[in-house]
Amino acid sequence: MRLPTSRAVKSTALTAAVALAFALSVAPILHLMATVVYRGATVVVRNFPSILFDIPAAPGDHQVGGIGPHILGTALLTSIAFAIGVPISLLAAVFTAEAIRRWERMVGRWTRLLVHMMLEFPTIVIGLAVYGVMASITPFVRAFVPGFRPFSLLSGVVALVLVAAPYMYLQIEDGLKSVPQHVREAIYSLGASRFVASLVLLRYLKSTVYAALSIALARMVSETAALFFTAFGSNVYPPLDTDSLFRPVGSLTLAVYTFGLSGYENWIELSWAASFMLLLLCLTLFGLTKLLLRGERRGLRGLR
């Protein structure tokens, strides 16, 4: 039998150390996910499907009720904010990355500076700022829209756009800037307008754009602090009419927070259920992005 050489020993030891470090860094995330799945899934499964539609039960009750208003609120908030935030950040990114004239470049520089600053703001500050603006315009807006409120779906959407749009903008802009100059020249040499050229460039960057959008979506879904004084939260279904945009809505993240801090067992169960739903949403988004990106890469290989 041959004794292992010192190099082999070193190699094995280092591999073991790396493996250990990896396990240590991944363990907390796995533990977190396992806890949420274990505690949340049991609540969801036991009360399926009523937990998806009902309103929360009274505290200390034997039943848990449901988190319907919170699921509805998160769905409304993120879908509307996404629909508004995506075109804004796409257009802004194209504009600043493809700026040619002097004034365009200047606007681009200022936009970038502002966006970088906005990224540094704590989201609670963004929420408070949106609330402040909404509260100060309320008396004037009420003259035209009597049902207007500063705590509303609208405020929540504005806050989410302000939180997530800078991310989308920066990532897409970075992507556009990394496109080699000869590609751009090739597009223009075919006689494409700037508009068409931008579309072609964005298609060229499809995977970057997808990744940016899905990260932004995940951020919107999981945002809490910015919603405190904007979307406000709701444990009831608001009536559906023309004022719906101006009424507070619930959100899964707010449900996790408020129910989790209460001392009542059935409300804490609701909090776990809401965390589980959030985790499920985020993982689904994550998986979808991965799938899209994989398909994309395959497509691109053919192009090259």
Next chain:
Amino acid sequence: MKTSTMRVIVAVVLVVVALGAVWILLQERSGAPAAVTETPATGTRQVYVVGGGATFINPQMQKWIRDYMEETGGRVVVNYQSIGSGAGEAKWLEGALDFGVSDIAISKAGYEKLLASGKKFIQVPLVAGSVAIVYNLPEFAEAGCVLRLSGEVVADTYLGNIIKWSDPRIVELQEERCRGRLPDKEIFGVHRSDGSGTTALFTMYLTLVSREWAEKIGYGYTVTWPRDALGLGEGGRGNEGVSAKVQNTPYSIGYVETAYAIQLKLPVAALRNRDGYFVLPNETTVSEALKRAALELPGPHEFWGDLPLRHYMNREGRLSYPIVGTPVAFVYLDVPAETSRALYDFLKWVLTKGQMREHLVEGFLPLPEELRARALQYLESLVRT
């Protein structure tokens, strides 16, 4: 280049025009809500009101809202969120809430702002609350003894004048058989670290019973705690934080909303009232104290900020528990008729049916009959104007 740019411009203009048309249509439809409320027979339109404030009352509020909407078929939809008493008052003043709820009432600063704005409003108490003094004394628990305290002793403990459980001033308050069981250990004083109505009520009581406390510390949502400086005290976040600290620290003392003490089954101290009797906080003793305040309750639009201190606390009567208060709701009078009608309907339900046992969360106590009658009377001005 020209045609594609043109196409984009045309598309954008079309979208804007379409959105504008939809908006105008929606506006015209919502333009006549007043007419709908005039004729309740066809009034299927739901009225929506938003409230926010005190965290303590949130569980009770959510139960009330659920039960009320179930009973009335969701005619009025109420949304209440626990954003804290201070935020509740501030956001209500800024016009973001239809009603606010505070553990105490509108603060001095807020009240002055209200007067300056000239807005008309009313305040009504909602439910009875009390602060329990909780403790962790293994020797007492073993022997089945209940700790007895007086306001002066509690104040001196938190001031740092009384250091040990075996202090003669504490010993003399106890029952004969329990006197020997007080250990020669330092008292660990737990308090709230966050701003809270519970602290405001507790410090109001100490201000009332101890001259030294009134001069050095006073009352408020947060105060400075002299016992902390001796290394014999610590803050806990929320009622649950204080409860947990007291539960996990032998020889500690703390204060929480009685509902919490009951829910967590913490030992609660009997407090000596003005007439010299030792009383525990419960429905009888809290009602006994509050009902005496009913006739002295100031007008619905007067300053209520020191109401517990002036009228509720340390009342006479054999059975009166000394640290009591009422979460207070505040509502504007000059709002659309639809809104004030809805608020009237909801608050009236809260003050009548809502006070019955089946609509109360465990640990919350109904307002005494006398106080409820006064509150209902105040509420009438919501529909009179």
